[in-house]
Amino acid sequence: GVKGTGTSAPSAPAADAVAKYWAGKTSNGKVDFANWPLYMDPKQPELKKFTAATGVQVKYQEVIQEMGPWFAKVQPQLAAGQSIGYDLMVITNGVQFKQFVDSGFLAPLDHSKLPNYVANADKSYAQEAFDPGNVYTIPWTSGMTGIAYDPSKITRPITKLADLWDPAFKGKVGMYSDTQELGNFGMMALGIDPAKSTPDDWKKAAAKLKEQKSAGIVRNYYDQSYVDALGKGEVWITQAWSGDIFQKNVSDGTNFKFVIPDEGGTIWTDNFAIPITAQNPLDAIKLMDFFYEVENAATLAEYINYVCPVPAAQEQIKKDAAKASGDDKAALEAVAASPLVFPAQSDYAKLHYFRDFATVAEQQEYQSIFEPIVLA
Amino acid sequence: MSWSRRVLAPYLLVLPGGLWLLLFFVIPMVTMLSLSLQQGDIVNGYVFTGHWQTYVDAISNYRVQLVRSLIYGAITTILLIVIAFPVAYWIAFYGGRRKPTYLFLLLLPFFVSFVLRTISWRQILTDDGILLGSLKQIHLLPDNFHILGTPAAVIGGLVYNFLPFMVLPVYVALERIDPRVVEAARDLYSNPAAAFTKVILPLALPGVFAGVLMTFVPASSDYVNSAVLGSPETTMIGQVIQSQFLVSSNYPMASALSFTLMAVLLFGVFSYARVLGTEDVMKVAAR
Amino acid sequence: MSIVNEDPGDGTAQPAIELAGVHKDYLSHGEKVQAVRRLDLTIGSGEFFSLLGPSGCGKTTTMRMIAGFEEPTGGTVFLDGQDVTRVSPNKRDVNMVFQSYALFPHLNAYQNVCFGLERKKVAKKEIQRRVGEIMEIVSLNGMEKRAPREMSGGQQQRVALARALVNRPRALLLDEPLGALDLKLRQQMQVELKRIQREVGITFVYVTHDQGEALTMSDRIAVMESGRIDQLGSPREIYEKPATRFVAGFIGTSNLLDGSIDSITEGVATLSYGEGERVLVPVVGAMKTGDTVEVSIRPEKIDLSQDAPAGTGDSVLTGVVTDVVYHGTSTNYTVKTSAGPDFVVFDQNAFSAEDLAGPGDRVFLTWNCQHSYPIGV
């Protein structure tokens, strides 16, 4: 049978784990970085800057589309103790995040090598339930899941989750294939808070989603490719991640809209992690910290429009806006003011968190309830 | 050559290849069978418990997809026969010296990667694309009309992708027909229709059978066409299996589904091959 | 027993098959191939008619035009006096036996034989009766259930025959039906075929390139060469009076001799060679002194002897034996003649057990005037 290498007990590494891991690690002048698409300016200005500053070459690949496939893809190699070809990856909190941690696939972080993080990061991130104390990960960005739509096809404004169930958009609605993303919207549409949901709630949500599917409303269940589907007119309205739509509009000149529905959206965090078998962990951690320099955090947020984990970046963006002119100026000012990038406390009130699964059994039960919606 | 070496020769020749097939085909199958009866999870590992329940769950959860796949496979195969037969017939009987050229033309598209061809279809058929988009612009089609995502698109893709595997064996069978046998039928008072149904068709049947074998299995177990051209209503069992393996990392369920699919298909194939003889089928398959 | 032609032809009946000015051109690589050139041919009812000729001379093409598989480029095909030139094969009352038999591989012997009758919608009962009858004639009883591949060449051959005969066609067209059989079987089937033809009384049009076969089986033979008929006649006419050099060479062995006429007396022309050597030839047509003629002499007509011939009424040539080959029924001598060409002489091993001469011996060849046949006059 397949032998998992992890322990079932959650996180908490041995005390000397950090020291043990980092002992004897040397810099090799290169780093392989796996990230999601639409998560950086295609010209990669920050990486160029990093290379110029440190001499470390970065190979950046947008190979992660969804967490399930990513975990399944790298699991055999990690379990065999082999390199997966990446030194750094961006993984979302959720089912697979826990699997990565529980399997012992993530290198424990040496915070002494993360001075910028220590200095500049929003302190609340150290309290996140999925990785308290940022033992294995530090945030790349956070983001919200809401609704995107094409106003050239849908003339009325979209405001509610119920719009995703509207028969008027039959065959033109996109949903996520990730079971948590999907399940969350099912629950929120029924007024249930996903973070506090029970198996009973799951079943109700599943029924709600099945209803949507069997009515032929759902065109398909998507991973990152929902953006493409929206662009091709395959879907008119879809579940969406906050920054993606902004970037799509910038790069392709489209005019799609993103909204957080009245009932609320979800908030999640995508995190830097170093796979335990990484070949160049020292260079990787250097790159991680680099993104916590305020200017770098600012330029990244300016382009991707996702929630920035460095509060000081807001001021930096305003400064950048002051230097710019015309359209650019307006755009930068908009970013600095955007609740999607720097949400206020009140904004968080509207957002729901992902459900954390205490046990494997609980997680398997969840999967078995929502999986058949996507597959069957 | 000494006597003993003469006896050993076939075994020595077969050994490396046979070992390879044993290690990387037979043993994996057995491993998969065992895995399908194990319990556990990807983090903590699996242990063999003879857990038949997985099969019960697999079939009860994904019965629809399994049946759908078989139906799509069957429809695809039938369409393939109908579409491929006249083509193979024309090349075999009217192709003359150009036969190889025509066959080559038929195979041309298949130099392009399977995935790429399918994606190309997706681009051609996409909702606001070159084909439908233009028709919508001149209001010949309603705005939310689409082909992608429908069973028609998936089956169309399957038919497209497997066409040569039907044309070739049928062609081979037709090509082997001595034209004088057809003339003999005409000589014996058959009009063209009778010559076709009484002589050509029965003689081409082995080719059709071989074609069925070579298209039904891959079409039924395909997941690329449905993934690229389909929608939730067209999900095929291949997608479920691929997703259990490569999304959910639920290996026992995935193995149980694989085994169920394989059992269903191989049962069909073997009973079919029994009627025909594997030799014949393999011969045609070799073309 | 005659199972066909139930109203038997009385000899004056119209011919079974008639070709009038039939020709056929093929286009091959853009070039015109004249496969058959203006053929006029009449084949009588009940006749065993052979088309004989080298490969590519147009035999098959001729047959296929009769059967209806090829449309003539020009001319008319009559069956029983009716113009069928543009009638499709399934509506012609002739049947074909193909060289490769062309049996239906997916049907057994019985089903093969039934095929034509079923297409004609003959009643089940009647089919059974007729197939039973024909299977007996071709001695295939008990083989009904066999598939073609489970039968020997000879048996397959007979199925092909039965399949055609059972329809009681006006004529049977056989295209080298024995071509694929080995020697022994071939000889056996020749006898068999001839017997069957006599029994059923159907017109046989028979194609072969084997002259022995044509000679022994046919009522009449047409010798074809590059799309034309060179000669048409009974086997004896063709063998003994070849109209052309080609026919003389193609049918059996011929000794061919050129010479000019020295004198003509009482309808006999004399060609002189060396001292005491002469060839006597019956005068045919407008032969006159001084003409050059080509004479054919069949090897079995020649008498070989080591002694000078006594009489003077015969042709005489001298020569030296170069080869003696024992053939069982006969011994063949090759003689290098003074007159020029090598002569072949057959001597039937009738009484003497010894050879007439050995290699190196000087011999006299004599033959009767009537066996010198002047060619193409």
Place this chain on the structure above:
Amino acid sequence: MSIVNEDPGDGTAQPAIELAGVHKDYLSHGEKVQAVRRLDLTIGSGEFFSLLGPSGCGKTTTMRMIAGFEEPTGGTVFLDGQDVTRVSPNKRDVNMVFQSYALFPHLNAYQNVCFGLERKKVAKKEIQRRVGEIMEIVSLNGMEKRAPREMSGGQQQRVALARALVNRPRALLLDEPLGALDLKLRQQMQVELKRIQREVGITFVYVTHDQGEALTMSDRIAVMESGRIDQLGSPREIYEKPATRFVAGFIGTSNLLDGSIDSITEGVATLSYGEGERVLVPVVGAMKTGDTVEVSIRPEKIDLSQDAPAGTGDSVLTGVVTDVVYHGTSTNYTVKTSAGPDFVVFDQNAFSAEDLAGPGDRVFLTWNCQHSYPIGV
């Protein structure tokens, strides 16, 4: 010219090939097939020796045991006096010419012919010389560069021959080398083969199922039947004095007649049938009055006449002509005799142009005592 046997055998030299008590069993579907049964055979140096017999009689198996492709189940094979029974084919000094020629399709004619010499590591120069020589003998000069598929059947045949001959083997084994050729080419190649054998002087062991071929080409013939040799002798012996009923029937046509001896006078036995009908047979061995004998009479030995024979020194039978078939060189008559069996009579079409009799005619068959050959005595 003799390119082999450079020290020519003087007749007393040891035989080229000897088989002593050789037999071969195959297992086929669990059953034992006795392909060859206890064969004793001696083939002389320089002989043209033929194995003749029906399909499946064991000819090929015998050849393959000589060549070394099959190991005998028992017995010994000698080549040049040496026991080679267990020597592998590549080490035997005989070469084979296969029915299908088995030319190497990827090598041209020259390379095909070289192959054996190259294996023997003969010097390049020497190879060139010998291949040149042999190509001349088989008349293939100028064809050296051709691939097998670019040559006609006859040419391929000669390459196969040259490929074997160039090695100057002790013997050449030819398994139906002409089987795949058509009639005309076959006859031509028979003459050619015989010429080549004379020229090179190598022992030829020749397998055929064509009796005509065997008769005209061989020095000696062994007639085989189900794994045994029925008769071994010169063509004339085999033809005129068949040892068994099988040989009589297999080699040419034979009229076979049973009868019991009425009287014996001066070494001639008389078998009486009807009134004035008798068959005279030379007494052989211990034949005595009252014995039943089987007599073979060759069709060409018999004289057919409508008039009662004058003399009394010959065998006489009467009968009715049932069939007359014209064969060109001869006419064949089938006569239903009063004595019982149908007789076949060949009459060479030498002088008369007319048939001796027609169907239905009552005729007398006469033949000399010496042509009645008692079988198996």
Place this chain on the structure above:
Amino acid sequence: MTQAVLEDAPVVKPRRSRLTGGRALYIYTWVIMAWLILPVLFMIAFGFNDTPGRYNQTWEGFTFKWYGRVFDLDELTKALVVSLGVAVVSSFVAGALGTGIGYALGRFRFRGSGTLNLIMFATISSPELVMGTSLLTLFVSVGAGLGVVTITIAHIMFSISFVAIVVRARVLTLDRSIEEAAADLGANAWTTFWRITFPIILPAVGAGMMLAFALSLDDFVVTNFTAGTTTTFPLWIWGATRVGLPPQVNVMGTLIFMAGVLLAVASSIRSRPRKRS
């Protein structure tokens, strides 16, 4: 008016353009061929699309620039190199192993040949998906990491049977007496195989290897399960569709297509039977 004029016109007997069976089939065949080639033409055309952004979806004008930048995308180039490398290695290894099996099955009768036939038949007729997944379970259970090696192993596995069948078919029609003739002429078993048998069956071995090469280069399903984080050409394309295919993919597809066409044309010219003279 027009009507009347038309009716007054001399009656020309309409030549009925009767569609004979052959003609109708001819047209039909070409329609099918057009259908088959359509997506390929589409792919080729969009390799010339002057698209600005990430998405090569709508026609923006003609350009050759993507041909100049065909190797700009490192990962795509690397994927192609991996694909080609795997295809070459697996066609050679499968060629060798398959030839062994094919030759043995065609030439000898031996115990176990029935089982071997059955296994080969099973590999050909079992769903690719199942082969891929079962290999994945094997590799996972022995803790072998996935990558180029496992891909190659898998490709060899499913190619062996195809090579073996092609070779066996040739060996079966190979005149046994040709090998005997070689032995007869003094060649031992080794020489006979390499000098005679192998050159004769070489075209079949070559055909088998070409088949293996094509199967490997094109394979998606089995590769998807055995690749781990390694990317082959089809896998890269598959991944790239999530965000849009860059025109380089069309260019590479076009180049592979053209190479295949050239190869097939060349081999068909070479194997054309030479005229007998």
